Every structure is written in C-alpha cells, then in structure tokens.
Amino acid sequence: EAGVAQSPRYKIIEKRQSVAFWCNPISGHATLYWYQQILGQGPKLLIQFQNNGVVDDSQLPKDRFSAERLKGVDSTLKIQPAKLEDSAVYLCASSLSGDGYTFGSGTRLTVV
Amino acid sequence: GESVGLHLPTLSVQEGDNSIINCAYSNSASDYFIWYKQESGKGPQFIIDIRSNMDKRQGQRVTVLLNKTVKHLSLQIAATQPGDSAVYFCAENVERGKLIFGQGTELSVKP
Numbered sequence: 001e002a003g004v005a006q007s008p009r010y011k012i013i014e015k016r017q018s019v020a021f022w023c024n025p026i027s028g029h030a031t032l033y034w035y036q037q038i039l040g041q042g043p044k045l046l047i048q049f050q051n052n053g054v055v056d057d058s059q060l061p062k063d064r065f066s067a068e069r070l071k072g073v074d075s076t077l078k079i080q081p082a083k084l085e086d087s088a089v090y091l092c093a094s095s096l097s098g099d100g101y102t103f104g105s106g107t108r109l110t111v112v
Numbered sequence: 113g114e115s116v117g118l119h120l121p122t123l124s125v126q127e128g129d130n131s132i133i134n135c136a137y138s139n140s141a142s143d144y145f146i147w148y149k150q151e152s153g154k155g156p157q158f159i160i161d162i163r164s165n166m167d168k169r170q171g172q173r174v175t176v177l178l179n180k181t182v183k184h185l186s187l188q189i190a191a192t193q194p195g196d197s198a199v200y201f202c203a204e205n206v207e208r209g210k211l212i213f214g215q216g217t218e219l220s221v222k223p
Contacts, residue, residue: 004155031209042201042213043156056210091155095209101146103155 002026004104006092012110018080021107025073025094029102031055034067034077035091037106043091049075082111124220131192133217135185135202144205147176147187150216151198159187159200189219197221 005024013019025032030051035043046065048056052072060067064083069075079086089106125131137145143164148156162169162176162185169176175188185202199216206212 033211035213040216042203042215043211044213045210048208048210055208093155101158101211103148103157105153105155 004092004094004102006090006104006107008107009105010108010110012112013082015084015111016081018078019082019109020076020078021090021092021109023075023077023092023104025075025092026096026102029094029096030072031095031097032069032075033093033095033101034075035093035103037089037091039088046077079109082109084111087111121215122218122220124222125192127194127221127223128191131187131189131196131219131221133187133189133200133202133219135187135214137183137185137202137204137214139204139206139212140180140183142204142206145176145178145185146203146205146211147174147185148201148203148213149196149198150201156201192219192221194221194223 007022011019032049034046036046037043046060047067049069052069065079067077087110089108091103091106093101093103095101146161147159149159150156160171160174160176162178173190177186197220199218201213201216203211203213
C-alpha cells in the first residue's frame with residue numbers, strides 16, 4: 001500500500017511569511033495527525049483529525065497555526081506568520097483505528 | 113504532566129552485540145506503547161508495539177518489555193547491525209489515539 005505522502009520536502013521562508021504543508025494519508029485511514037519535531041526532540045502532536053473533524057488541537061498555537069481536512073482525506077497545515085522558533089520538521093501520520101500509525105517523511109521548515 | 117522520557121540520549125554498541133534502549137513514562141493510564149526508529153531525513157518507522165495487558169512482546173530481533181509497576185519500557189535489539197543505527201523513540205497512547213513521544217536515544221553501531 002502507498003505510504004503517507006507529504007509535500008514539499010523542504011521549505012525555507014523568512015520570518016513573518018506564511019507557509020502551507022500538504023498531507024495525503026493512507027487510503028481509508030480515518031485518523032490523521034500533524035506533529036512538529038524540533039531538532040533533537042521527539043515529535044509533538046499539534047492536531048488530530050477523525051475524518052474531517054478535529055479530535056484534539058490543544059497543542060496547536062492557534063494564533064498562527066491552522067489546519068484543515070475538508071473532505072476527510074487530504075489535509076493542509078498552515079503557519080501565518082512564521083517565527084524563527086517554528087523551524088522544525090512537520091510530520092503527518094495516519095491510522096486506521098487509533099493504533100498502527102504510519103508517518104510520512106515530513107516537511108523540513110527553516111525560518112530565517 | 114504527561115511525558116515520556118528516555119534515560120540515555122546516546123548509545124554506542126559494537127556490531128553483533130545486543131542493545132537495550134530504555135524509556136520511562138509517567139501516565140499510568142496509557143494502554144498502548146510503541147517503539148519507533150527514525151533515520152536521518154525520514155519519518156518515524158514502526159518497530160514494535162505492546163499493550164498494557166502484556167509484559168513482553170517479541171518481534172524479529174527485537175523485544176519490548178513493559179514494567180507497569182515502575183512505568184518503564186525497554187527495547188532490546190539482538191545482534192545489532194550497522195543498519196540499526198538511528199534515533200529510537202518510545203511513544204505512549206494516552207487517550208483516543210493521542211501519542212506522546214519521548215526525547216529519543218541515538219543508537220550508534222560500530223563495525
């Protein structure tokens with residue numbers, strides 16, 4: 001089966017600019033996650049979707065981060081405006097039933 | 113608060129030796145634990161999981177041990193190979209599929 005697809009692989013932007021990341025989960029996986037992984041740390045959950053509804057966004061900095069999964073399949077994560085501390089790898093993962101998570105390769109964001 | 117931590121940030125082993133990577137978790141309500149391997153430039157890759165009603169689970173060359181009394185998790189890799197070099201994370205499912213990750217242990221295998 002195809003894995004979790006993410007794009008772009010790399011992105012460099014200046015602070016205060018906006019950026020968007022895209023994720024296509026494994027077909028049929030109802031649950032989709034966005035994680036932020038700062039260099040040298042474990043991934044931190046930003047938001048969890050079940051189909052097109054938000055299950056948990058308690059760790060999402062909502063003043064600058066937004067995410068949507070309009071049709072319950074693809075998802076986008078946006079940052080506007082970006083700060084230097086947003087430099088990280090943004091990982092998307094999906095699961096069928098709340099376990100057996102599969103991660104994408106991530107988007108490495110550098111804010112300069 | 114909820115957190116998962118690792119005892120050692122780095123581990124260096126000789127090729128062919130066994131590796132043991134440790135993890136402490138703090139949420140006693142967690143019912144599912146996963147070990148991930150992450151190579152440079154890639155997302156975390158599933159290695160093995162264990163549910164809270166088990167103490168031990170074995171896979172191919174890997175074994176996970178769960179001690180709920182002291183809230184400790186370990187990953188044992190038998191006959192460690194150079195291809196095992198990576199960062200290893202433990203993660204716990206705290207609720208409704210929400211995974212909390214530890215800081216990671218970097219495993220380096222010397223030929």
